[in-house]
Amino acid sequence: MGGDFGPRVTVPATVEALERYPGLTIKLVGQTDTFTPYLQDISASVRDRLQPVQADDLIAMDEKPSHALRKGQNSSLSVALQLVADGQANACVSAGNTGALMVIGRHLLRMLEGIDRPAIVTAVPTLEGHCYMLDLGANVDCCAEHLLQFAIMGSVMTQAVDGITAPRVGLLNIGQEAIKGNEQVKLASALIRAHGRLNYIGYVEGDDIFAGKADVVVCDGFVGNIALKSSEGVSRLVASRLRAAFGRTWYRRVLAWLARPVLRELGQQLDPSRRNGASLLGLQGIVVKSHGGADSACFGFAIDEAVAEIKMDVPRRISEQLAASLV
Amino acid sequence: MGGDFGPRVTVPATVEALERYPGLTIKLVGQTDTFTPYLQDISASVRDRLQPVQADDLIAMDEKPSHALRKGQNSSLSVALQLVADGQANACVSAGNTGALMVIGRHLLRMLEGIDRPAIVTAVPTLEGHCYMLDLGANVDCCAEHLLQFAIMGSVMTQAVDGITAPRVGLLNIGQEAIKGNEQVKLASALIRAHGRLNYIGYVEGDDIFAGKADVVVCDGFVGNIALKSSEGVSRLVASRLRAAFGRTWYRRVLAWLARPVLRELGQQLDPSRRNGASLLGLQGIVVKSHGGADSACFGFAIDEAVAEIKMDVPRRISEQLAASLV
Structure with missing residues (x-):
């Protein structure tokens, strides 16, 4: 319903x-x-x-x-x-x-x-394959302990599903320096580091998600949801620019016709709805x-x-x- | 230095x-x-x-x-x-x-x-042109009043620079329903609505930024920075996929050669470094x-x-x- x-x-x-x-x-x-x-x-x-x-x-x-x-x-x-x-x-x-x-x-x-709380997780495409990002919107206000639990769940899921022995866990922040970020993130970073059983690589920034710096990207549900939806918005924008660029002249339209398998392939990769379905972990x-x-x-x-x-x-x-x- | x-x-x-x-x-x-x-x-x-x-x-x-x-x-x-x-x-x-x-x-x-506080603002490309987004990282912890001030500054800047009479102001959130979001965003929404002199269109989601739903997108610096950097990361990912798709076979490489002005144009559009330079407003x-x-x-x-x-x-x-x- x-x-x-x-x-x-x-x-x-x-x-x-x-x-x-x-x-x-x-x-x-x-x-x-x-x-x-x-x-x-x-x-x-x-x-x-x-x-x-x-x-x-x-x-x-x-x-x-x-x-x-x-x-x-x-x-x-x-x-x-x-x-x-x-x-x-x-x-x-x-x-x-x-x-x-x-x-x-x-x-x-x-x-x-x-x-304590479920988190929404999905695989996000990266330069090198994919990473898992959580939470994507189940929890809008998380404390540092929740972020630690997301790190554990994400790491364990990556081990279980992708068979990676020591998944690299990154904490989403606005800079890589230790002074950056809000209090919740700084505290979570200390907790995750102290846990000892996670392969914690420290802070990752928004662009690092898609660069494949981490196998697991941890964030609260508010930030995660906005980062994911922003990335979907950009994908649609790029798809639209791609169509416009190849439609501008007759010569380009002929090229687009010749290149239609390539463009279809890209169009599918750019279509965020093809990645629908996130797990409540x-x-x-x-x-x-x-x-x-x-x-x-x-x-x-x-x-x-x-x-x-x-x-x-x-x-x-x-x-x-x-x-x-x-x- | x-x-x-x-x-x-x-x-x-x-x-x-x-x-x-x-x-x-x-x-x-x-x-x-x-x-x-x-x-x-x-x-x-x-x-x-x-x-x-x-x-x-x-x-x-x-x-x-x-x-x-x-x-x-x-x-x-x-x-x-x-x-x-x-x-x-x-x-x-x-x-x-x-x-x-x-x-x-x-x-x-x-x-x-x-x-009270400066905000970092930049023009973000949309389907219909661009919008201004703020804050992008100057303020990691904002209260609702700060978000209201960002809304005023963004609106005023859009009027001043783009000559739009009543810029549409949106507040970045994880859903469009009134129940969505954290407490700070809900409070800010009420404040912006009560201000009376802003053309406030309510909540916008991450993908709406790039769809051009608003002329001004308001958010705290933590979320804004991550949304912007995520979008840059996706742009680089797509540029890389574009190169890979056009490099896969000899036929495709010939097409890429024929289409090089189109691909160069797209490459420039996808290169986030060409939009470097954000204002401290x-x-x-x-x-x-x-x-x-x-x-x-x-x-x-x-x-x-x-x-x-x-x-x-x-x-x-x-x-x-x-x-x-x-x-």
Whole structure:
């Protein structure tokens, strides 16, 4: 029911995902009568693996998380997360209210041992591959201890998913000198350094994220969200400039036609919606958050992400690494 | 003396600027004997307009601003700013310690009436032209009142420099809904709305900066610096991907050769160093801050910015608009 478009996006994306993954079953949670218009003409194989689950209530995108939590167990978000908590689903994918997803997720799924708050993490492309950046918006006010926990989770996730033995952990700041930054960041830097089991490389700046200086970039959710969305904005700006530059004269348009596989490849790399699907890390279960503005192709990438995390059994791996790192 | 490279960058950049602007005189402040190696073989016309000014001391890039201020009047930064304060220079350009530049600038040049703290502002490219974004790193901890003052200064600057009557002012946040954001941003939003004389359009997100949703984007210096540097990092990443995509096969390399004016144009647009030179707004004088890592071509852009601001008489215009807006 979530996101800017609700079932109009999520239901077609579900149908397409079921076509992509013959072994997948999806429980579609929400006001099931609103799904019907989008379920015409689907194959028997898809219909068998699509299970509508009724949830009478829904949480608005601008609802306060605390209010959403009090609302109780009948919202589509609560029902979906309860399915994961009960082991009836392996992952929950939502384009809904991020704050509510975090608060209800924490309530129903519980946190991993040693972690206070979930963080939103995603892979960010770099010159050398990718890095993981967290938090991207689950926590707008973090203290230094939370940043330390994000560092641990990010490091452990990189070890688990990418198999890097000692991931380089950087703390996002506005300069590399020790005097730079606000008090929270300076304190977090001291805590992360003191932890002893992290490969902490110190402060990284905004441009270092994409230069691949660190495998894990740690920041609070306010800064992380703005850095990520700014980078998406720049990508769109560049894509637009690229089109304009190649459209300016007839000669250039011919070149663009000749170069269309290159330009298509670049266009895809520049399209931030192709990287949709961020994980809510730190919970005892897989929760993937889609952009609220995602269209159905883009929501499909969030489903892909959930499928990949199920296959890799990410929470169990993190929990094992975490147990080892807390010893 | 400032920046990562000191006179090795600033002196050649000065010589080149004097060649570009036949009406310009530059007072080169610092340990003048360190300039000598870079002043060989310069023309008589340049030599006449280049005036070395001795300053025995210098402020390190990692020195605390409070310490830099106590150090007194003999640092190159203090001497240069004092020249502006005394009317012996029309502007000060520095690649030095940002915090020190701000604190000493505030001490020697004084603030404009109604403004508590200087803010770093620069023009950021958008789909529709550019917007002004502030603060970009002068203030890591801002209260809501400071954000209001940034909004006023940014609005007034846009009116003065771009001639826009009612610039759209947006406050950078992690969502557009009223519930989103941290306490400081929510409070600032209420203050800016209550001011009454600003064309406040509400919250803008990271990607909106580059979409051109606002003429002025207001944020604290920590977030602004990270958003701007992230966008620079993405630009470099895209430029690198562009080169890689066009270099992959012989056919593509031939295309790249045919398309080299387009690619050069894009490369220039994507090169963040071409936008070097941010203004310290709110002081009674022109102060332009260069990236610390600037090379001499890039430091030259900061000199260009100072020359442009002198021509437009930016502080006087801002001060007039400010007086009118505070009535």
